[in-house]
Amino acid sequence: MNFLNNLDRRWIFLAMALCVGVPILVIGLTGYTFPETPTPLAEAFFDEVDVAGEAKGRRANVLLAFDFDPASAGELNPMAVSLVHQCAQKGHRMYFISLWPVGPQMIMDAVNKVIKVHYPEMVYGEDYVNLGFKAGNEQVIKVMGVDLTTEFRTDVEGTTLSQIPMMSGITNLEDFDLIAEISAGYPGSKEWVLYASTQFNIPLVSGMTGVQAPQLYPYFPNQLKGLLGAIKGAAEYEYLVNQWVRLDKLTGILEQAGLPPGEAGPLAAEFAASPDQVSTWTVSAAASTLSPEAKAALIEAATEPIPGEYLEGQRRMGPQLFAHLLMVFLIILGNVIFFAQRRRGGGS
Amino acid sequence: MQILTRLIPLLITGIAGLVMIVSAFIPYTSEWGKIAGQFFNILAAFAFVLGGGNLLKVHLKKISDQGAGWGYSGVVLVCFLVTLFVGLFKIGTYPNPSYPDVHFSGETQGTGSGFWWAYEYVFKPLTATMFSILAFYVASAAFRAFRAKNFEAILLLGTAFIILLGSVSAGVFLTDWIPNAGPFGDLRLENLRIYIMQVFNTAGTRAIMIGIALGIASTSLKIMLGIDRSFLGSGD
Amino acid sequence: MPRIELRNPLAWILGALFAAFACSTSAPASAPPQPPTELSARDKPWDGGGVIFLEWTASTTPLDQLQGYEVLARELGVTAAELADQTERAADAAAERETESLLEGEGIAPEDADQQARLEVRADPVAVPVEQPEWKSIAIVPAGQTDYEATGLEKDRSYEFAIRAIGADKSLSAPSASSPPVVPEAAWFNLSKLPLLVALVLISAAVLVFVVLARGGMVMKIRTIAGLKAVDEAVGRATEMGRSILYINGIQDMDDLQTVAGVTVLGRVAKTAAEYDAKIEVPTSRSLVMTASRETVHASYFSAGRPDAYNPDLIYYVTDEQFGFVAYVSGMMTREKPAACFYMGSFFAESLILAETGNSVGAIQIAGTANPSQLPFFVAACDYTLIGEEFFAASAYLSGQPDQLGSLKGQDVGKILAGLFILVGVVLATIQAISGSTGLEEAVRFLKDVILGS
Structure with missing residues (x-):
């Protein structure tokens, strides 16, 4: 008991290092992730991005504000990547900005991981644009509400906005169908709620660090249509996006092969739930109308492993789980020591 | 000297504060508030030079004194000067495609530039390392601070367990037997976590926020009216 | 998967008849709806500008065949x-x-x-070719609604509006006759902010009244704040141990009131340090904070009668970068082992790193911040923490001046007002939820949208 009472905190550090390090190694080697059950907050986030632009019956203009830095990238990057993933798959037009000086690097990182690798057909200036960082915190949001070109005259590469095709028709915040924001502090989610979503009534979804989330919960679901808190929120959202992307790809292949939408949708959902069924279905009579290429594409889409960058959130939940369990254990241990000492003190 | 060190700063404070208040209510003056804010930004920009000068002075003095750890000051100065040089002269940047012949048209932080390299391979890992230290400190602080000393502390402990377990798949595993759609679905740890955060935590935070807002209003008024002058080095 | 196959000729005929019937019944539904009429647009009075209020007469198409209305606007390029x-x-x-x-x-x-x-x-007057800007869709409103408040417009520009009805099958009607041009002007006073002005006047008046009363001799009491009471103890301990005092003003600039409050407390701590002849070190994250801190500490040493002991080199700038600053301060704490650490200002993720490092070197630690998310970390790792308003009250508490204490009393009036509003709002909303009264619903809406929204 004396050892525990005078426990050197470096033992705690070592235990934490093991609880974080070992799962990272094991997950890295095996690729195993823990199952995620999406909460309504993550589902609302996903749905809002999914339906963006539908109200106006057009391809959505989504403003993506990446207000974070490398320090919080470990917590926020997975949700940023998944957000770009969903927007790209959905075919939304993406307008990236940042109110943090190092935000443009975070944008580049997500663009390089998702668009450049998995959606090379997307054209810069037509499908996505990086408007870079603008100093001035919430003042920038206020001005953007009235006139976007006052704050952003060029994109991050110095090209004037008039030369960028997707900027035509974009004058202020009201020209966007959705604002999706990833925040690590000030300026961040709260400022976007106060000066964009409340003022101009534009749908806003936000992902944030765990420390910020409690302050933003009151804004859900009115001013904030969806909320992702920390790596847990990222993992839930990532799971939803990955499931939907696979389903969307399968549906697309089946529809292209000539199946009516009413039939392709449920079938794709069946395949997404149990990929093993695809190989047996493709050799059945029901698939006789499908070309061999379509069948091969279908099998590949159903069984291909999800790329690592789209699993970062779920992978990080492993270390998170063991770290939390360690915390619970430490708190219990601390109290055992406390009560043992008290009993001893009381006895003497 | 009293005019320069007391009266003028107090006048600037009072007038700028008044302009900010007026611009919030009278639309015609809304631009004045922005201008006052811009003045601060201009001052803050000049302050970078002041900061850089002070940094040089402090660390050069440490090197010259050769006290304990003076070598670190050398590292600071070398890193500072190299980063400044690389950034100011846009070392390694690629020119803007519109002006391929003009070296300075390139973006300072563009991929492949010296500044980008320093950011990507030095700054980013160092910052992430500092941030990740939090994981260790949170554990040691929890071990030391969470003690069931009284009833309130026991409540706090219980809440901490719900939040910690509800935030990971352990929560789902432990209360998976409660049907999510049933009448007791809200008692599942992951749902309980959200409920605690949305209701109890929000209520507590709002109470603190109201106190803070009033404190800010009262302090601002005292500063504007010159009742509290301690930030100018005078309070007695 | 079952499929309907029309192999039988009779089935073909029946199918064709069914298709013809379906086409004949669905034809009217696919016709575009009638446009709304009598569109009027007027500038919203007593506002900050940029808002136009639109009203129209509903489309003659039945409500169940309408999905909503699309509001169109165009900025007239020339005034x-x-x-x-x-x-x-x-x-x-x-x-x-x-x-x-x-x-x-x-x-x-x-x-x-x-x-x-x-x-x-x-x-033969010249017809000036004026380029007409394009119509832009600014909103879609439900079918039952016949008014809309267009916001975010430019104050000194002229606008035209038109409305289109959207059919149940998403077909669009022809646009209504456009409204006459209207300019969303700013009034000299923004009436929507009146409740805020009233609250400001009430709280400011309460603060000023109590300041005057305090100057007139009214005795003001303030409860003991443990964290501030411990300042002398902390400085005394540092003096006894012959170690330094570390003071951090947060990581924000002088435009953050928390930093100003931090500098104010620094003045008191520095004065006590000067009296005890203890060394106080102030690394700052902003150069303007460094300048302000130097002025304050200099004045404190002067008023303590020890101007010779003041060393400006102990108040210095480190870096604006959050974690760079933390790395420096943590390293310094580990090397120099200060006996007392003060963290007073705006802190973010660095709070726990600083406080735990301070704890590990055995320093007595006092923190104060108005960032609610960082309070738990300081509470867990520091000996004393000033929570939110206590931090702002520190200046008055430490100075003990009557007019400063009076301002705290005025603050209490604000708290009573806030409490009353919360009570009224909660009671009204509860009764409304139970009774379902529309009058009370309107009152709750007024409280939420007009009073709180100002």
Whole structure:
């Protein structure tokens, strides 16, 4: 008991290092992730991005504000990547900005991981644009509400906005169908709620660090249509996006092969739930109308492993789980020591 | 000297504060508030030079004194000067495609530039390392601070367990037997976590926020009216 | 998967008949709906500008066949003054062209040609080609709604509006007749902010009244704040141990009131340190904070009668970068092992790193911040923490001046007001939820949207 009472905190550090390090190694080697059950907050986030632009019956203009830095990238990057993933798959037009000086690097990182690798057909200036960082915190949001070109005259590469095709028709915040924001502090989610979503009534979804989330919960679901808190929120959202992307790809292949939408949708959902069924279905009579290429594409889409960058959130939940369990254990241990000492003190 | 060190700063404070208040209510003056804010930004920009000068002075003095750890000051100065040089002269940047012949048209932080390299391979890992230290400190602080000393502390402990377990798949595993759609679905740890955060935590935070807002209003008024002058080095 | 196959000729005929019937019944539904009429647009009075209120008469198409209305707007590129200016310039240019043709063709004197040309232009006024901007969809409102408040418009620009009805099958009606041009002007006072002004006046008046009363001799009591009471103890301990005092003003600039409050407390701590002859070190994250801190500490040493002991080099700038600053301060704490650490200002993720490092070197630690998310970390790792308003009250508490204490009393009036509003709001909303009264619903809406929304 004396050892525990005078426990050197470096033992705690070592235990934490093991609880974080070992799962990272094991997950890295095996690729195993823990199952995620999406909460309504993550589902609302996903749905809002999914339906963006539908109200106006057009391809959505989504403003993506990446207000974070490398320090919080470990917590926020997975949700940023998944957000770009969903927007790209959905075919939304993406307008990236940042109110943090190092935000443009975070944008580049997500663009390089998702668009450049998995959606090379997307054209810069037509499908996505990086408007870079603008100093001035919430003042920038206020001005953007009235006139976007006052704050952003060029994109991050110095090209004037008039030369960028997707900027035509974009004058202020009201020209966007959705604002999706990833925040690590000030300026961040709260400022976007106060000066964009409340003022101009534009749908806003936000992902944030765990420390910020409690302050933003009151804004859900009115001013904030969806909320992702920390790596847990990222993992839930990532799971939803990955499931939907696979389903969307399968549906697309089946529809292209000539199946009516009413039939392709449920079938794709069946395949997404149990990929093993695809190989047996493709050799059945029901698939006789499908070309061999379509069948091969279908099998590949159903069984291909999800790329690592789209699993970062779920992978990080492993270390998170063991770290939390360690915390619970430490708190219990601390109290055992406390009560043992008290009993001893009381006895003497 | 009293005019320069007391009266003028107090006048600037009072007038700028008044302009900010007026611009919030009278639309015609809304631009004045922005201008006052811009003045601060201009001052803050000049302050970078002041900061850089002070940094040089402090660390050069440490090197010259050769006290304990003076070598670190050398590292600071070398890193500072190299980063400044690389950034100011846009070392390694690629020119803007519109002006391929003009070296300075390139973006300072563009991929492949010296500044980008320093950011990507030095700054980013160092910052992430500092941030990740939090994981260790949170554990040691929890071990030391969470003690069931009284009833309130026991409540706090219980809440901490719900939040910690509800935030990971352990929560789902432990209360998976409660049907999510049933009448007791809200008692599942992951749902309980959200409920605690949305209701109890929000209520507590709002109470603190109201106190803070009033404190800010009262302090601002005292500063504007010159009742509290301690930030100018005078309070007695 | 079952499929309906039409192999039988009878089935073909029945199918064709069914299809023809379906087409005949669905034909009216696919016709576009009727446009709404009598669109009026007026500037919202007593606002900050940029808002136009629109009203229209509903489309004659039945409500169940409508999905909603689409509000269209276009900014008129030219204002009246600009239009007059353009017309004048166009007339001048036309007259010039006419003069040239007269000079070339008819060989008359230049003065006469100019006069004749101007007469001809006046007789046949020039139509200025004004480029009409495109209509833009600004909102979609439900079918039952016949008004809309267009926001985010530019204050000094002229706008036209039109409305289109959206059918149940998403077909669009022709646009309604456009509204007359209207300018969303700013009033001299923004009436929507009146409740905020009233609250500001009430709280400010309460603060000022109590300041005056305190100056007049009214005794003001303030409860003991443990964290501030411990300042002397902390400085005394540092003196006894012969170690330094570390003071951090947060990581924000002087435009953050928390930093100002931090500098204020620094003045008191520095004065006590000067009296005890303890060394106080102030690394700052912003150079303006460094300058302000130097002034404050200098004044404190002066008022303590020890101006000679003041060393400006102990108050220095480190870096603006959050974690760079933390790395420096943590390293310094580990090396120099200060006996007392003060964290007073705006802190973010660095709070726990600093406080735990301070704890590990055995320092007595006092923190104060108004960032609620960082309070738990300071509470867990520091000996004393000033929570939110306590931090702002620190200056008054430490100075003990009557007028400063009076301001705290005024703050309490604000708290009572806030409490009353919360109570009224909660009671109203609860009764409304139970009774379902529309009058009370309106009252709750007024409280939420008008009072709180101002």
